[in-house]
Amino acid sequence: MTELLRPRAIGRDLARRDGVAKVRGTATYAFETPVEAPAYAHPVQATVARGRVTAMDTAAAEALEGVLLVLTPFDAERLASTEDREYAVLQSDEVAFRGQVIGVVVAESSERARQAADTIRVTYAEREHDSTLSVDRSDLYTPEKVNPSYETDTAEGDVAAAVAAADVVVEQTYSTAMYHNNPLEPHASTALWEPGADVPLTLWDSTQGVHPARAAVAKVFGLDEEQVRVVCPYVGGGFGSKGTPHANVMLAVMAARALPGRPVRLALTRQQMFVLAGYRTPTIQRMQVAAGRDGRLSAIAIDVVEQTSKIKEFAEQTGIPTRMMYASPSRRTTHRLAALDVPVPSWMRAPGECPGMFGPEVALDELAEALGMDPVELRVRNEPEVDPETGKPWSSRHLVECLREGADRFGWRDRPPPRHRDGDWLVGTGVASSVYPTMRQATSTSLIRFEAGRYVVEIGAADLGTGTWTTLPQIAADALDVPVEDVEVRIGDTRYPIASVAGGSSGMNTWGSAVVEAARTFRDTFGRNPGDGDEAQNGVDQAATDDDHAAYAFGAQFVEARVHADTGELRVPRMLGVFAAGRIINPRTARSQFIGAMTMGLSMALHEHSVWDTRIGQVANHDLAEYHIAVNADVGDVQAHWLDEHDPHVNAMGTKGIGEIGIVGTAAAVVNAVYRATGIRVRALPVTLDKLLAALP
Amino acid sequence: MKPFAYARPGDVTEAVRTVAGEPAAVFLGGGTNLVDHLKLGIARPDVVVDVRTLTSREITDLEDGGLRIGAAVTNSAVAADRRIRERYPVLAEALLAGATGQLRNLATTAGNPLQRTRCVYFQDVTTACNKREPGSGCSAVGGYTRYSAILGIPAALPDPTAPETCIATHPSDMAVALAVVDAQVQVLGPAGARTIPFVDLHRLPGEDPSRDTVLDHGELVTAIDLPPLPAGARSVYRKVRDRASYAFALVSVAAVVVGEGDVRLAFGGVAHKPWRATRAEAILRGGPLTQDAVRAAMAAELAAAQPQPGIDSGNGFKIPLLTRTVVATLRDLTQAAGA
Incomplete structure (x- = not known):
């Protein structure tokens, strides 16, 4: 148990410190870093899904x-390590997926680089490719672990027997x-390569962790x-x-190393984002849920089939929430993968959850329907x-309170x-639960220095737009017991001490812990009246890790869906989420994260879909005109609320991380609302x- | 992107002469479609001739009671014009259903109907496409067909290997409204001026999917005329799409109703051109306009439709969706008229 920081700056609705610079356009992003005489790189990509490059005619490009x-x-150049085949750019003539990088052109302008790349004629020895995901594949395999290191399969009790004996079953x-x-x-x-310099490689990169x-x-x-650097x-x-990093980063560095002294810029086009920047695998989830008439689960099982690429395994941990979400004496989770001739999947907001x-959350709605039970009550009964x-106690779990509120x-x-019909619209409401594990990374260090009357806090952390520039000072201020105005935080540079990736909703939990430790060391060393230049550093306290509790954030999401009775058009005028995610550092940036993630969940429910064309092995709708995300007009009243949750077991701030939980469960709530409106599941x-057309009046 | 020369002639005559004299020259209006295609390598002109300041930016009254819209009038300006909103609500609504405010501020009266047909494979130079590379085949057949055509496809097609095959759709909302009001297109070409009925401006793929319109090389649209609608005419545009804004139509319906016996219908999202439903109109002529009558008329109109199989069960849903949308649109128009 930790004594939580006394919140003074924490919890305040402070405006973003970087807001003005961003609105004015003076905040510099990686591609626009001011450098002398930049050159521009454009990737050359394979136009076959599998095979070998036998020749590349670059004469026309070089002549431009x-x-x-x-x-x-x-x-x-031959790379020192080709162990990670996603990073092994231009190391082999083999093509493992369509769109793979097979070359790069660097020119004085981005237009010229792109033009030159277009002129390169490539000859392939093409081979048959296979990119069809199906549960019927004979070559599905069991990965050793699922992302990042969870057990692949789990089983407890006898699901089959429970299903056979249950009053109600949803399969x-x-x-x-x-x-x-x-x-x-x-x-x-x-990227800038200066061979003679102390730090020969400088890389300004858009990254979640320098x-x-x-x-x-x-x-x-x-x-x-x-x-x-x-x-x-x-x-x-x-x-x-x-x-x-993805292949584009290695390509930019490789190009810079071939042009010493010239900064080289490389930005992916929107179409390239659909090949080179990772993606969430499609998932096929076979669910079994069994319960008695009282709604208590006797079994819950999920068998997941999903894909990875042949060159690098990424196993989305889709089954893991089923392991812990609801009380059920028998449970089973499995993951099977198809390794295909496809780009490399990776992390996307709340991988797994x-x-x-x-x-699971749609299956529970189907179960509630079969039982004639309120779906909120069904969830409460299985708490x-x-x-x-x-078998560990929860550090804190307030799912029932989220559902009720x-x-x-x-x-x-x-x-x-x-x-229910309201004019031209069929109206329905739906609910689903949210969950996300509370994580803290093992490594992060912060340095605190007293400088010209202020406290400078350095840590190589990241702000993805989430608010780190603003929230880390709030933590530092309370840890140092000074006004937040007296704290300056510096992040986003490897010149600052090591910090973990902004991922798994662990950023604030990890970096904040490092800052708290550094502040403690600083005060222990220099007291309350430090001298100019006094500095101290410390890092995440591994000894303080709580292994005795299961730590998760929980939430409940409610949705109203409307379906047009003539056309089936879908609208979601209302979404409301209540979250129990530990202490909230800054309600302004937190609300933005919650409603942003809920909107992304709405987008997943109604729009998003990379349409995979198995004939050619690529995403057919690979731009933002065709790959729809929710636009303003799709988003109605989105409300995020949170409980005032006190959790002394997670970390000194009492935070659980909020970047991801808002997207968890949203799509299920939408589907459940549409069912209520139309009768179509x-x-x-x-x-x-x-x-939905078939169900319309 | 291929480099090109940029020309800004002094007047329309010079502009026409410049394009006519250069095989790989194109006119530039608002650029909201052409500039995308330049970047993607779909359009590869040697010369881009900017006509934005050369044609009229005025909407003027015609003697017959109609309106003439200058080629350079922006989509936003047309949609906001009081005369358009009062006399041709179908056109104002179609414009506002298209694209976004930012795009409508740039897009022009001539340019919007002349945007190219859409298809994800046409947009991707690494795939086969008869429109982009005549004779290379059609990748859309059997592929991603959600936005593909169902009408105007010859019975023998689609054959993905046949050079005639193209199942792209024309994406303009404005064009569907212009088709239903029988607009006339004023054109200036190297051989002089001519007038083309709007319904004849766009073509079906026929033998040559690379051509979207009947305009000859060097012909420039200078204005679009709207004839007066009959007294008592009511009109509406109904667009059905996958999200609430900024999406192309799955199907759309432009309708004009003059009393019970005169119904005019045009559809978007279903063919290589804005689809004037002449067969349905003929069946409905003389009324009465019951829902059963509309359904029967639609069954006749769609008798030759060829829903396209493809990824995620293709686009067969467009047949019931379009029928339902037409029934609902005419129901609402006639109910409003009765009220």
Whole structure:
């Protein structure tokens, strides 16, 4: 148990410190870093899904005025490490998926680089490719672990026997689509290689972690980490897709190393974002849920089939929320993968929980329907006293309170009957639960220095637009017991002490803990009246890690859906979430994260879908005109509320992390609301009007 | 992107001469479609001739009671014009259903109907496409067909390997409204001026999917005329799409009703051109306009429709969706008239 910081700055509704610079356009992003005489790189991509590059005619490209460099697999530098095949750019003539990088052109302008790349004629020895995900594949395999290191399969009790004996059973298959992260700022870098300098490689990169990016780049190029500086003060969104570097970063560095002294800029086009920046695998979830007439679960099982690429495994941990969410004596979770000739999947907001709370939360709604029970009450009845998976007590769990408060605020009790009609619209309401594990990374250090009457806090953390620039000073101020105005935080540069990735909703939990430890050390060393230049550093306190409790954030989401009686058009005028996510550092930035994630969940429910064309092995709708995300007109009244949750077990701030939980369960709530409105249960996302036409009056 | 020369001639005659004299020259209006295509390598002109300041930016009254819209009038300006809103609500509504405010502020009266047909494979130079590379085949057949055509496809097609095959749809909302009001297109070409009925401006793929319109190379649209609608005419535009804004139509319906016996219908999202439903109109002529009558008329109109199989069960849903949308649109128009 930790004594929580006394909140003074924490909890205040402070405006973003970087807001003015961003609104004025003076905040510099990776691609626009002011440098002398930048050159511009454009990738050359494979136009076959599998095979070998047998020849590349680069003569026309090289002859164009302003072209500085063309690299191909036949002449690129050999990398020190090719262990990670996503990073092993231009190391082989093999093509493992359509759109893979097979070359790069660097020129005096981005237009010239793109033009030159277009002129390169590539000859392939094409081979048959296979990119069809199906539960019927004979080559599905069992990964050793699922992301990042969870057990692949778990089993407790006898699901089959429970299903056979149950009063009510729901056995259905649910599926989520392939999704691509498309932050406003595409993946972009500026790389500078100065061989004689102390730090020969400087990389301005749009990343969720400058230190993890540095480690990856150093390894690939055989450099010491001290030879690499990664800088990233601002990020125009990441959502996991910038949590690890992708091939584009290695390509930018490789191009810079071939042009010593010239800064090289590389930004992915929107179309390239659909190939090179990772994506969420489609998932197929076979659910079994069994219960007695009283609604108490006797079994819950999820068998997941999903995909990965042949060159690098990423196993989305879709089954894990089923392991701990509800009390059930028998439970089973499995993951099976198809390794396909496809790009490399990766992190996307709430990997695991986001797709993994779709099937279960819709299945529970189907169970409530079969039982004739209120779906809120059904969830309450299956509230476990301790973590079903580990048997540990909860650090805090307020799901029932979230459900009850959400139901009150939403007006759940007065909800309209099934297939209610209001003018031209069929109206329905739905509910689903949210969950996200509370994580803290093992490594992060902060340095605090007293400088000209203020406290400067340095840590190589990241702000993806989430608010770190603003919230970390609030934590530092309370840890140092000074006004927040007296604290300056510096982040986004490997010159500052090591910090973990902004991922898994662990950023604030981890960096905040480091800042608290550093503040303690500072005060212990220098007291309350330090001298100018006094400094101290300390890091995350591993000894303080609580292994005795299961720590999760919980939430409940309520949705009103409207379906046009003539056309099936879908609208969601109201969404309301209540979350129990520990202490909230800053209500302004927190609300933005919650409603942003809920909107992303709405987008997943109604729109998002990377349409995979198995004939050619690529996403057919690979731009933002065709890959729909929710636009303003799709988003009605979105409310996020939170409970004042006190959790002394998680960390010194009492925070649980809020970046991801808002997208968990949202799509299920929408599907459940659409069912109530229409009587049609859409088990394959997205919910589009064509799936509802048959039910319309 | 291929480099190109940029020309800004002094007047329309010079502009026409410049484009006519250069095989790979194109006119530039608002650029909201062309500039995308330049970047993607779909359009590869040698010369881009900017006509934005050369054609009229005025909407003027015609002697017959109609309106003439200058080619350079922006979509926003047309949608906001009081005369358009009062006399041609179908056009104002269609414009406001298209794109976004920012795009409508740039897009022009001539440019909007002349945007290219849409198809994800046409937009991707790494795939086969008869429109982009005649004779290369059609990737859309059997692929992602959600936004593809169902009408105007010859019975023998679609064959993905046949050079005639193209199942792209024309994406303009404005064009569907212009088709239903029998607009006339004023054109200036190297051989002089001519007038083209709007319904004849766009073509079906026929033998040559690369051509979207009947305009000859160098012909410039200078204005679009709207004839007066009959007294008592009511009109409306109904667009059905996958999200609430900023999306192309799955189907759309432009309707003009003059009493019970005169119904005019045009559809978007279902064919290579704005689809004037002449067969349905003929069946409905003389009324009465019951829902059963409308359904029967739609069944006749869609008798030759070819729903396209494809990824995620294709686009067969467009047949019931379009029928339902037409029934609802005419129901609402006639109920409003009765009220």
